[in-house]
Amino acid sequence: MKYLVYILKRLLSLIPVLFGISLIVFFLIRLIPGDPATTLLGSHATPDTVKELRSQLGLNRPLWNQYLTFLGHLVQGNLGYSYVYTSSVTSLIGAGLPTTLWLLVSATVFTVLIAVPLAVLAAARRNGIVDNIIRAIPVVGLGLPSFWLGIMLILIFGLKLGWFPVAGFGNTFSGHLQGIVLPGITIALALSPILIRSLRASLIDVLSSDYIVTARAKGISGSRVVFGHALRNAAVSSITVLGVNIAYLTGTTLVVEQVFSLPGIGQQMINSILGRDFPTVQGITMVFAIMVVVVNLLTDVTHAALDPRVQLT
Numbered sequence: 001m002k003y004l005v006y007i008l009k010r011l012l013s014l015i016p017v018l019f020g021i022s023l024i025v026f027f028l029i030r031l032i033p034g035d036p037a038t039t040l041l042g043s044h045a046t047p048d049t050v051k052e053l054r055s056q057l058g059l060n061r062p063l064w065n066q067y068l069t070f071l072g073h074l075v076q077g078n079l080g081y082s083y084v085y086t087s088s089v090t091s092l093i094g095a096g097l098p099t100t101l102w103l104l105v106s107a108t109v110f111t112v113l114i115a116v117p118l119a120v121l122a123a124a125r126r127n128g129i130v131d132n133i134i135r136a137i138p139v140v141g142l143g144l145p146s147f148w149l150g151i152m153l154i155l156i157f158g159l160k161l162g163w164f165p166v167a168g169f170g171n172t173f174s175g176h177l178q179g180i181v182l183p184g185i186t187i188a189l190a191l192s193p194i195l196i197r198s199l200r201a202s203l204i205d206v207l208s209s210d211y212i213v214t215a216r217a218k219g220i221s222g223s224r225v226v227f228g229h230a231l232r233n234a235a236v237s238s239i240t241v242l243g244v245n246i247a248y249l250t251g252t253t254l255v256v257e258q259v260f261s262l263p264g265i266g267q268q269m270i271n272s273i274l275g276r277d278f279p280t281v282q283g284i285t286m287v288f289a290i291m292v293v294v295v296n297l298l299t300d301v302t303h304a305a306l307d308p309r310v311q312l313t
Contacts, residue, residue, distance in 0.1 A: 080279030089283035100264035106184030123203035167261035243299025
């Protein structure tokens with residue numbers, strides 16, 4: 001019951017956060033150079049046609065009036081109508097959001113598969129050769145941009161070895177799985193170094209605890225001590241690190257989707273910015289904001305479930 005109350009409180013606190021985000025996004029996007037009407041008309045733009053189109057799009061009204069209209073539609077669940085895609089923003093997001101969610105989930109799975117074994121191995125071989133090599137991974141990994149990692153994976157595993165498609169998301173479930181592997185690994189390679197460093201430090205601290213020493217004195221095998229006792233306690237703080245960085249790397253999907261030509265909302269976001277498509281940019285930004293808040297909420301609830309000392313308020 002306490003978890004439900006906590007979730008409801010966090011959802012209610014989402015309202016002023018989204019209001020502030022909508023205010024900032026609405027006005028900041030209008031600082032981008034260029035006029036949507038002129039961009040849409042292209043070479044056919046004349047002062048009269050631009051003026052007429054601006055009137056049709058409601059861009060000739062005062063900004064405060066435009067914002068109140070946007071806010072009123074937002075409360076009703078209406079994100080507006082795209083200038084570029086000539087479709088409702090809600091339908092556009094509905095078409096692209098599953099791909100972006102696939103990408104985030106796959107990135108999380110690959111991050112855990114990469115980071116946990118390496119962190120456990122480094123902690124178990126503390127100050128050894130293996131530990132020093134693994135400790136060097138964060139230094140290298142954090143300095144590599146996601147778009148470069150994506151291109152290298154495409155060249156090696158897509159073009160040279162031919163194991164995975166180099167672009168697109170496929171049309172079937174198996175096609176989705178194949179198409180999401182390289183993009184997911186690209187994000188995971190950027191996120192894993194942070195988790196490795198955090199989990200290794202936590203494991204070293206836990207492995208020196210009295211109850212671990214007692215467990216070993218009772219003859220419990222080393223693997224059982226690590227995976228059955230130490231890892232759960234060490235993972236508490238690392239889960240928070242993972243959740244915060246997943247929320248932060250949500251914006252990375254824009255670059256990764258562009259590199260791998262994934263039809264997600266990140267690619268829609270870039271195309272909409274270039275086309276001065278204000279409603280689509282506003283709608284996708286709001287969705288990204290909700291995703292970040294949801295990830296943080298799930299992180300807090302998971303942290304509390306693993307650590308009984310944490311009280312949800």
